[in-house]
Amino acid sequence: MKTSDVIDALVDAAVPVRRLHPPLVRAAIWLALAATVLGLLCVAHGLRPDIAARLQQPVFVVSMLGALATAVLAALASFKLSLPDAPRWWLLLPLPALAVWVSTIGYGCLTDWVSMSPDGMRMGEAARCFATLLLTSVPLSIAMLIMLRHAAPLRPTAVSAAGGLAIAAMTSFALALIHDLDATIMILIWNLGMAALIAALASAFGRTSLKWVAARVMPSLPLQLSG
Amino acid sequence: MPSCSKENPPYPEAPKLTLVSSTPSIQRASRGQSDWSALMARAQDGDREAYRALLTEVEPYIRSIAIKYLGRSAEVDDAVQDVLMTVHSIRQTYDPTRPFGPWLVAIAHRRIIDQLRRHTRHKTREVELSNEHETFAEAPANLFTEKSAEHALVGAIDKLPPDQRDAIRMLKLKEMSLQEASRASGRSIAALKVATHRAVKNLRKLLKGEPS
Incomplete structure (x- = not known):
């Protein structure tokens, strides 16, 4: 096909488009959705029973704030990175918050090691934990994929890594808010393990799933040029 | 270090160059x-x-x-x-x-x-075929399946009734237009069309009956 024919086809298919909101606004929309999901979960399940006592502990508070800050900054980074002309170093934005969050988990791990009770975790709680994990991460992932679909042809891996980190941090924040996971191993598995799993899944399948969503939600190429 | 201002160019005798972009x-x-x-x-x-x-x-x-x-x-x-x-x-x-x-x-x-x-x-996955990849050095020898299909088709055409055989030869093998074939055979265009249609149908039957 000649390039002039491609231009003709594209011009024929040029319907008006709505410009994207600035990344800050789009990140705020996603965070509002996350807040809604978390709010609903808290209403349905209730906060963890020892929340008042935990909030007195600086390590817990710093860890929670670290997770929240990681989620907010990673979401902003992924929306910024999804624009073609954004510099790549936006990927570094959530790293300081991530460092704080991860280091507090490590710190809790060391101090709690001695006082950890081996039967601190019940099976029922683990299952409910898993439900919270899915209820938080699935809707947030779907929303993120749809909102970031236009990044599919540009830099899908960086965008989905940042997006995955935002989802993982938000999920971890929800878990810590709702479930009393005091055994250190469980904290590690649930918080870091799940966060790493979600982030890894996002970077492994982000490229393919972004493309899949983009092909379905964004069929704006004229028919003769697609495929 | 000589200064390179407009008033004191470093090489006053050099011809003045203008930068022209080629693109x-x-x-x-x-x-x-x-x-x-x-x-x-x-x-x-x-x-x-x-x-x-x-x-x-x-x-x-x-x-x-x-x-x-x-x-x-x-x-x-x-x-x-x-x-x-x-x-x-x-x-x-x-x-x-x-x-x-x-x-x-x-x-x-x-x-x-x-x-x-x-x-x-x-590029890293594809390898260009060279002569060593062929079973026989002679090119036609490697086209066994195509040859046999061609033979089967020629044989099947020979078995057709004469009017259908002529129609298919003129229109499909020699690629004549309907008008040219009509002039050459003296038959009407409609008759040629019917003969070709029947010929294709018969060929399909003949070739299905014969395993190639």
């Missing part, structure tokens, strides 16, 4: 960015004329970027078209308050590098 499109890129930005803003609102003007103007600019990466090869056209289509499908991400040039260049770079990567991956 006028790049010159246009810097000069016309605000125009491109305005054109894209109008294109986003559905103005097709502005969109056509924009795509036609940026095409040589994208081509110069593609040539830089790919050399003057046949893939340049593919790359340019790919970039244009990507610009089209994500045109809602352009913010008219920001410069158009970096937006376009970022898309062009990523798509062209992506294409280079795909191309290299293909």
Whole structure:
């Protein structure tokens, strides 16, 4: 096909488009959705029973704030990175918050090691934990994929890594808010393990799933040029 | 260190050189960015004329970027078209308050590098067939299946009734038009059409009966 024919086809298919909101606004929309999901979960399940006592502990508070800050900054980074002309170093934005969050988990791990009770975790709680994990991460992932679909042809891996980190941090924040996971191993598995799993899944399948969503939600190429 | 101001050029006797860009499109890129930005803003609102003007103007600019990466090869056209289509499908991400040039260049770079990567991956997987890969040195000897199918078809045509056989030979094998065949055989066009139709039907039956 000649390039002039491609231009003709594209011009024929040029319907008006709505410009994207600035990344800050789009990140705020996603965070509002996350807040809604978390709010609903808290209403349905209730906060963890020892929340008042935990909030007195600086390590817990710093860890929670670290997770929240990681989620907010990673979401902003992924929306910024999804624009073609954004510099790549936006990927570094959530790293300081991530460092704080991860280091507090490590710190809790060391101090709690001695006082950890081996039967601190019940099976029922683990299952409910898993439900919270899915209820938080699935809707947030779907929303993120749809909102970031236009990044599919540009830099899908960086965008989905940042997006995955935002989802993982938000999920971890929800878990810590709702479930009393005091055994250190469980904290590690649930918080870091799940966060790493979600982030890894996002970077492994982000490229393919972004493309899949983009092909379905964004069929704006004229028919003769697609495929 | 001699100073290099306008008043004291370092080599006063040297002929005055003017820098001439060999790629006028790049010159246009810097000069016309605000125009491109305005054109894209109008294109986003559905103005097709502005969109056509924009795509036609940026095409040589994208081509110069593609040539830089790919050399003057046949893939340049593919790359340019790919970039244009990507610009089209994500045109809602352009913010008219920001410069158009970096937006376009970022898309062009990523798509062209992506294409280079795909191309290299293909190349590492594909091996060109040489004579050593053939079973026999003589070319026709390696086309056994095609030959036998051809033989079967010729045999089947010979078995057809004479009128159908002539029709299929004239119209399909010699590729004559209906008028030419009609003149050559003295039969009407309608009769030839019917004969061909029946011949194809019979051939299908004959070839199905014979395992090739």
